[in-house]
Amino acid sequence: MNAVPLEPPRRLLSISVDGVEARVPEGATILDACRTQQVDTPTLCYADNLTPVNACRVCVVEVEGSRTLVPACSRQVEDGMVVATDTERVRRSRTLVMELLASSVEMNLASPDVHRWMADYEVRADRFGAPMPPLPAGARDAREPGHHHDPQDPTVAEGVAQPVKIDNELYVRDYSRCILCYKCVEACGVDAQNTFAIAVAGRGFDARISTEYSVGLDESACVYCGNCIGVCPTGALMFTSEHEMREAGTWDEQEQTVTNTICPYCGVGCELELHVQDNEIVKVTSPADHSVTNGHLCIKGRFGFAYVQARRDDDPTRRRKPTERGAS
Amino acid sequence: MDLKLMQADPTAVERSAVDEVLGPPDGAWDGAVERTALDHRVARGGHRARDDRHLLLPALHALQGAAGWISRGGLNYVCERLSVPPAEAYGVATFYAMFSVEERPPTVVHGCDDLACRLADADHGLERLASKDVTVVPSPCLGLCERAPALLIQRAGDQGDSSVAPVTADTLEDFMRDGVWAATDAGIESAPQAADGRAARNQLRLLRRLGIADPTSIDDYRAHGGYEALRLALEHGPEWTLREVTDAKLLGRGGAAFPTGVKWKAVAEQPAHPHYFVCNADESEPGTFKDRVVMEQDPFAVVEALTIAGLTTGCEQAYIYIRGEYPLATERLTNAIEEARRHGFLGDDVMGHGAPFDVEIRRGAGAYICGEETALFNSLEGKRGEPRNKPPFPVQRGLFGKPTGINNVETLINVLEVVREGAQAYAEIGTPGSTGPRLFCLSGDVERPGVYEHEHGVTLREVIDAAGGVRGGRPLKAVLLGGAAGGFVGPDKLDVRLTFEDARAGGYTLGSGVVMLFDEGADLTDACLRIARFFRDESCGQCVPCRVGTVRQEEALHRLVQGRTLGSRADEFALLDDVAQVMRDASICGLGQTAASAVQSAIASLGVFGGDAI
Incomplete structure (x- = not known):
């Protein structure tokens, strides 16, 4: 536990955010500076526990001397930087980014913050007309780069709607909700898991998160750590338990309690947040700011909770014979 | 790295094509068929293998060239050799239009249907070529505009790729009969x-x-x-x-003038x-x-x-x-x-x-x-x-x-x-702000298309005149200056001086030196739709403004053409303006930042799509 920062002291830089002077340590981003000033800055592809990819462009700000707008999440503060976040130009870009996304992707399961920003910026998802109907399963996976497929009706707003991918018992992939923020790829890769089961494939609007040759997760390198679910901002990746309850109409976050505990499987000491509804664990997360996990878990912590609810008396198949004890 | 590879083996042809690029494998650790005694004692891989990641593209080229597509077995072998996760290698392979991850006929004909080839009336019936051995796919500009219409033939095996331009109904007939299409080398015809x-x-x-x-x-x-x-x-x-x-x-000639x-x-x-x-x-x-x-x-x-x-x-x-x-x-x-x-x-x-x-x-x-x-x-x-x-x-x-x-x-x-x-x-060549000579690419409805060298400061009219003017002496409708990322100018702008400083002041761009002429019979609406499609197809898809913006731009243009606007035409133009602005302001790179410029210039200065009526 690094309760005290161990890094050497850093030089302080001056930055002006919307006319207010602030001092932030060297290496801080504009987003850090905005947060110290309580300037509410929308973000989608940014997460505290991942390397910024600055792909969504919703956090853009105006920086004096810069021809284009600048992503706050990744741009490091330079001494004397003058930043404006509340100009008409910034508002218009942020609004458009959210409108472009909302017109092509199902956003209704995004976080409450995202919904607040969409309301604040008066986002009109229907500006580009009614979305086109969902594509059949696998259609987007088969798209070839640079070879323009002619949509049935070129005047209708193209979207990413498609059937949910269900190929394992633990989690589902609903790419109708994917905003291509790259977070799951980062969590699967060097930012957390180093498994590299998924990557971005294809190009342009046809770009998508994919395994090699779009094979099912069971065939891929996936180890079911679920860290991609943990970072997904729009509910595209979801516990099967949550997906099934939502389908059945029984998912109710108001009725859920969250219990914090330590994962019992090994000695690392990962903190778990057990989301419980009707006395059943329906989802497991870990706090992103936890010093052990940074929000990331393994398959055991994430999905290995069934035993908690299994009652030996009720279920003879789960009863362990004494001779099996110690067998791994 | 503990990689999980696919359960697929390369063919002998694929294996030797990859070995040609990467050299033979050291041992079973990086993909050799036979296990040697040393393989049981020495582990290989790690940083040394991963440092060769830059050979991924040449290796994919080798697979595509040898087999005509990138199979699971072939990709798997490359992944093993270079210690690249298969999902990432697949992501790279599906990024490029010349690669295919689906099996397809050994000959692929990329027929250019971009701006200059459209003007050259590329109606030579290319689709007649399609057979069990030949796939025909449309292609963005192949850079053979001075000899439009053009195509590129990609062939699996030893023959390699070749360009063909100009393509005529006759040359197509010859090809269908003989199966041979000699690579054309127009020599200095391309620079008249x-x-x-x-x-x-x-x-x-x-x-x-x-x-x-x-x-x-x-x-x-x-x-x-x-x-x-x-x-x-x-x-x-x-x-x-x-x-x-x-x-x-x-100053740099790539467009940014650095x-x-x-x-x-x-x-x-x-x-x-x-x-x-x-x-x-x-x-x-x-x-x-x-x-x-x-x-x-x-x-x-x-x-x-x-x-x-x-x-x-x-x-x-x-x-x-x-x-x-x-x-x-x-x-x-x-x-x-x-x-x-x-x-x-x-x-x-x-x-x-x-x-x-x-x-x-x-x-x-x-x-x-x-x-x-x-x-x-x-x-x-x-x-x-x-x-x-x-x-x-x-x-x-x-x-x-x-x-x-x-x-x-x-x-x-x-x-x-x-x-x-x-x-x-x-x-002393050119002007004080734009020194030196400059190459211009004359194409479209021009008498003698090709590469021309002028000194900075030359006017657009002089550049066009040096190439013999508009083809057939017909009246000029518009010039696309600087490429698809540049803009259209009308015949009233022929006396602009082509320098960086004049371009900046006048709100146009020299871009990559494109001077494409459209005579009075040309369809600028069609050209704008093609440009919009080009950016939609070529956007990398990383950032939202460009990935979705280029799509929404093309859709709005189609709605204007078909008269099926959302709200009034003015509403559609406002929508196009908003999309143009977010692409210009918030895209990561120059592609998104310029993806609307040609279309916007056509609407604003030439009244294409009825923009002047608003």
Whole structure:
């Protein structure tokens, strides 16, 4: 536990955010500076526990001397930087980014913050007309780069709607909700898991998160750590338990309690947040700011909770014979 | 890295094609069929294997070339050799239009249906070619606009790729009968000015060897002034060369007009090593073909200029990243590099001055975005060709994270003139703000299409007149200036001076030197729709404004054409303005930032889509 920062002291830089002077340590981003000033800055592809990819462009700000707008999440503060976040130009870009996304992707399961920003910026998802109907399963996976497929009706707003991918018992992939923020790829890769089961494939609007040759997760390198679910901002990746309850109409976050505990499987000491509804664990997360996990878990912590609810008396198949004890 | 590979084996053909690029495997650890005694005692892989990631693209080219597609077994073998996760390699393979991850016929005909080829009335019935052995796919601009309509034939096996232009119904018939389509080498026809009489030729600098010196012979190149500039640069040293390039006020010809001397100085002064230099030969802007003509007809000049650039900026290794659709230019440059090496102009001791320097050529695979410098670096490193956020700039952290200088072909060959003539003489060419000569790509409805060299400050009218004016003497409707990322200008703008400063002040751009003429019969609506489609197809998909914005732009244009607007026409134009603004302001790179400029200029200044009625 690094309760005290161990890094050497850093030089302080001056930055002006919307006319207010602030001092932030060297290496801080504009987003850090905005947060110290309580300037509410929308973000989608940014997460505290991942390397910024600055792909969504919703956090853009105006920086004096810069021809284009600048992503706050990744741009490091330079001494004397003058930043404006509340100009008409910034508002218009942020609004458009959210409108472009909302017109092509199902956003209704995004976080409450995202919904607040969409309301604040008066986002009109229907500006580009009614979305086109969902594509059949696998259609987007088969798209070839640079070879323009002619949509049935070129005047209708193209979207990413498609059937949910269900190929394992633990989690589902609903790419109708994917905003291509790259977070799951980062969590699967060097930012957390180093498994590299998924990557971005294809190009342009046809770009998508994919395994090699779009094979099912069971065939891929996936180890079911679920860290991609943990970072997904729009509910595209979801516990099967949550997906099934939502389908059945029984998912109710108001009725859920969250219990914090330590994962019992090994000695690392990962903190778990057990989301419980009707006395059943329906989802497991870990706090992103936890010093052990940074929000990331393994398959055991994430999905290995069934035993908690299994009652030996009720279920003879789960009863362990004494001779099996110690067998791994 | 503990990689999980696929359960698929390469064919013998795929295996040998990959081994051709990567060398034979060391042992069973990286994919050898037979396990040796040593394999049981020594583990291989790790950093050493991963450091070869930059060979991913050449390896994928080898697979595609050998088998006609990238199979699971083939990709798996490459992944094993290079220690690349299969999902990532698949992500790279599906980024490029020249690669296929689905089995397809061994011959693929990429038929250009971009701007210049549309104007050339490319109605030659290409689809008749499709058979069990041939796939026909539409292609964005192939950079053969001076001989439109054009196509590129990609063939599996030993035959390799070849360009065909112009394509006519007759040549199609011949091909269908004989199955052979000889690669066409139009020679200096592509630069009509260089084919003119002596008087015109004496005015030429950049094109002066075209059609005179044999592009395959280093001796002929030297007989025509080749390697004089490198000798001067080596005699005077890098500081002198840097001063000359700076004093010549040479500005980059790739579109951004960045001062070359400033860039070189920044690279040279970086404390981190090694430094790299890259020649950006991924010319893909619709309507642009000047770099191709130079590379085909004067390849040694490119290699010599790159050598000067590299030695001036403290590099020992340079790369030429060339468009995958340029087979002849690739062949000529490869030959030029080999010849230069053989004659001591590249290698451990360049021209006996003790400095080592070498050049490697890398082929793109069909992605316009890879002409963006940071996307090019990613592509060269074996990643998806997605642009990086700047800063850090390439001079700080470029290729492999090291200080990197990067110039396009035209900028580099200007360096030869700077060194040869001296900074002062060079700076007197053109205007004070835009020094030196400039290449223009004349295409579309023009009498003599081709590459033309002029001095900066020439007017658009003079450029068009030098190419014989509008084809058939017909009235001019519009000029596309600077490419698809540039803009349309009307016939009232023919007296604008073509300099960087005039362009900035007048709100137009020289871009990559595209001057494409549209006569009164041309359909500008169709041209705008094609441009919108081009950007939609070529967006890398990384950032939202460009990924979705280019799609929404095309849809709005279709709605305007079909009269099925959402709300009024004014509402659609407002929508287009909003999308244009977010793409310009918030996109990561120049592709998104300019994806609306041509369409916007057509609406605003030419009234296309009825924009003048609003």
